[in-house]
Amino acid sequence: MTVLNERQQLSYIAAQAADARLNVELETEGMTLNIGPQHPATHGTLRIIARLDGEQVVWAEPVAGYMHRGYEKLTEVRTFPQVTALINRIDWLGSFANEVPFILAAEQLMEIEAPPRAQYIRTILFELSRIANVSLFLGDLGVQMGAITPVFMAFRDREYVLNLIEGATGGRFHPNFDRIGGLKDDLPKGWIAETKQVMKKLRTFCDEIEDLLFGNEIFQSRTRGVGIIPADVAKSYGMTGANLRASGVDWDLRRDQKNAMVWDQADFKVWTHPDGDSWARCWIRLQETREATKIVDQLIDNIPAGPVMTKVPRIIKVPAGEAWVSTENPLGEMGYYVVSKGDLGPFRVKIRSASFNNISITPWVLKGVYVPDIITILASLYFILGDIDR
Amino acid sequence: MGLVDRGRMPAPLTKLFNMGRSYSMWVYQWGLACCAIEMGAAFGSPRYDVMRLGVIPLPASPRQADLVVVSGTVTDKMAPAVKRLYEQMPEPKYVISMGSCANCGGPYWDSYSVTKGVDQIIPVDVYVPGCPPRPEALLEGIVLLQQRIKNEDMAAKWRNEEFTTLQKTAALEKAKSQPAPEPIVVGGGPIE
Numbered sequence: 001m002t003v004l005n006e007r008q009q010l011s012y013i014a015a016q017a018a019d020a021r022l023n024v025e026l027e028t029e030g031m032t033l034n035i036g037p038q039h040p041a042t043h044g045t046l047r048i049i050a051r052l053d054g055e056q057v058v059w060a061e062p063v064a065g066y067m068h069r070g071y072e073k074l075t076e077v078r079t080f081p082q083v084t085a086l087i088n089r090i091d092w093l094g095s096f097a098n099e100v101p102f103i104l105a106a107e108q109l110m111e112i113e114a115p116p117r118a119q120y121i122r123t124i125l126f127e128l129s130r131i132a133n134v135s136l137f138l139g140d141l142g143v144q145m146g147a148i149t150p151v152f153m154a155f156r157d158r159e160y161v162l163n164l165i166e167g168a169t170g171g172r173f174h175p176n177f178d179r180i181g182g183l184k185d186d187l188p189k190g191w192i193a194e195t196k197q198v199m200k201k202l203r204t205f206c207d208e209i210e211d212l213l214f215g216n217e218i219f220q221s222r223t224r225g226v227g228i229i230p231a232d233v234a235k236s237y238g239m240t241g242a243n244l245r246a247s248g249v250d251w252d253l254r255r256d257q258k259n260a261m262v263w264d265q266a267d268f269k270v271w272t273h274p275d276g277d278s279w280a281r282c283w284i285r286l287q288e289t290r291e292a293t294k295i296v297d298q299l300i301d302n303i304p305a306g307p308v309m310t311k312v313p314r315i316i317k318v319p320a321g322e323a324w325v326s327t328e329n330p331l332g333e334m335g336y337y338v339v340s341k342g343d344l345g346p347f348r349v350k351i352r353s354a355s356f357n358n359i360s361i362t363p364w365v366l367k368g369v370y371v372p373d374i375i376t377i378l379a380s381l382y383f384i385l386g387d388i389d390r
Numbered sequence: 391m392g393l394v395d396r397g398r399m400p401a402p403l404t405k406l407f408n409m410g411r412s413y414s415m416w417v418y419q420w421g422l423a424c425c426a427i428e429m430g431a432a433f434g435s436p437r438y439d440v441m442r443l444g445v446i447p448l449p450a451s452p453r454q455a456d457l458v459v460v461s462g463t464v465t466d467k468m469a470p471a472v473k474r475l476y477e478q479m480p481e482p483k484y485v486i487s488m489g490s491c492a493n494c495g496g497p498y499w500d501s502y503s504v505t506k507g508v509d510q511i512i513p514v515d516v517y518v519p520g521c522p523p524r525p526e527a528l529l530e531g532i533v534l535l536q537q538r539i540k541n542e543d544m545a546a547k548w549r550n551e552e553f554t555t556l557q558k559t560a561a562l563e564k565a566k567s568q569p570a571p572e573p574i575v576v577g578g579g580p581i582e
């Protein structure tokens with residue numbers, strides 16, 4: 001230990017004091033960053049208020065409600081068939097998947113079931129809308145990190161799927177094809193052969209995206225180890241779908257739940273990932289797109305013959321009762337709690353949409369991350385504003 | 391450009407300017423709801439390449455844009471932001487309202503939280519109907535807007551007047567230069 005003389009001690013104290021002064025002068029002030037309501041990374045109109053300390057987020061809060069259109073109230077003044085046209089627009093990328101749980105709930109109340117052919121076609125269209133939804137996510141993912149090319153490829157190959165949905169239902173975006181007791185129409189001629197070709201193209205698209213994006217070093221360094229959500233936190237926030245499976249929870253309603261759909265006829269793998277970071281969430285969705293193409297391929301060969309509509313009265317009155325049906329939608333668990341009083345329309349519909357719960361984790365997951373990672377984490381959480389605000 | 395500032399410009403020069411303006415529009419994509427995806431398909435996909443129409447879809451902010459496409463449901467909470475966005479844009483500016491929601495409320499015509507038409511907040515030049523409109527419909531709307539710009543009397547716009555076409559202005563000036571014809575009154579004599 002060196003012994004300091006008086007002069008050295010004094011200079012040491014002076015240096016300490018100067019350091020303290022310097023620290024006071026350099027003390028950083030917090031800053032509030034307002035992301036949205038119009039920002040390309042927010043898929044619409046989500047607003048995130050982030051309190052920053054330098055480059056780090058101290059506190060973040062999502063502000064929802066910029067796209068609130070009042071679905072739950074509007075369903076009370078519509079009849080049951082009219083509700084279908086409305087709820088198409090909740091998750092606007094996978095529209096057909098929105099109709100199915102509501103129709104299943106209404107069928108459960110009426111104690112009827114769609115004929116097997118209708119169930120097969122429903123499941124196929126459900127998976128097609130999942131592909132249409134997730135393929136746009138895969139393209140959009142690159143844009144959030146500065147890669148423009150994947151979005152062009154996603155839009156190119158998404159058109160094929162939209163053409164299929166349009167060919168079968170007549171609606172490119174909002175099919176409004178599902179009816180209580182079956183489907184509006186049968187499949188058109190030549191649709192099955194075309195679907196098989198498109199599924200091949202989609203698998204090529206998945207391979208391309210995997211090479212181009214997931215194999216990219218920049219993409220990996222931006223997403224690996226960023227925004228880690230452990231399984232217990234994900235469960236406690238009510239996360240569902242690919243976000244939950246990316247945290248290592250083996251949970252898929254298509255496999256775990258029995259309802260009037262034919263997922264049990266197809267052989268598919270439910271992918272999980274132990275990491276729970278942004279990369280895992282993106283990777284799970286890529287694998288899901290592949291599995292969806294496989295499900296379509298397996299089911300489309302086995303569509304049974306028969307009618308697509310059971311006998312239902314011309315004016316549909318749903319008997320009094322309550323029903324809760326949820327399915328595994330592209331974004332996660334989506335369910336409808338339908339209360340009927342025996343009228344033409346529902347008395348009350350509670351919509352449980354996946355994105356609202358998925359986005360409610362943002363205050364937890366954004367704490368302590370850097371500003372550029374906000375965009376990556378939001379992109380990997382994958383929400384749709386209509387699904388959050390309803 | 392001094393001529394324009396004074397609110398007078400010869401018609402041939404206006405036509406030249408208008409042609410330049412109509413084929414170099416920077417579009418700000420104000421995507422709100424479902425229509426935003428179809429707008430993205432029109433602007434960002436190789437199939438409906440919008441740049442061949444002379445439209446550049448990627449400005450960094452509304453301050454650099456000539457045209458804004460309001461696509462999707464405008465809610466009452468969102469309306470002030472839409473208004474602020476429009477005020478940020480430099481003149482001359484144009485608005486395309488895309489989809490039924492932005493036109494008139496669409497399927498949410500009886501909703502408590504939806505603004506029934508964006509034209510309650512900002513002036514709209516072209517309405518594109520549909521729920522959502524196909525990308526082709528949006529391209530048609532852009533072509534119609536380009537025709538409108540080509541025929542626009544720029545000087546009138548500069549004087550902060552309402553939209554007038556070149557033909558209308560020419561007809562008005564012609565009428566001014568000729569003496570007004572005597573009014574024909576049945577029964578003779580002016581009306582008291």
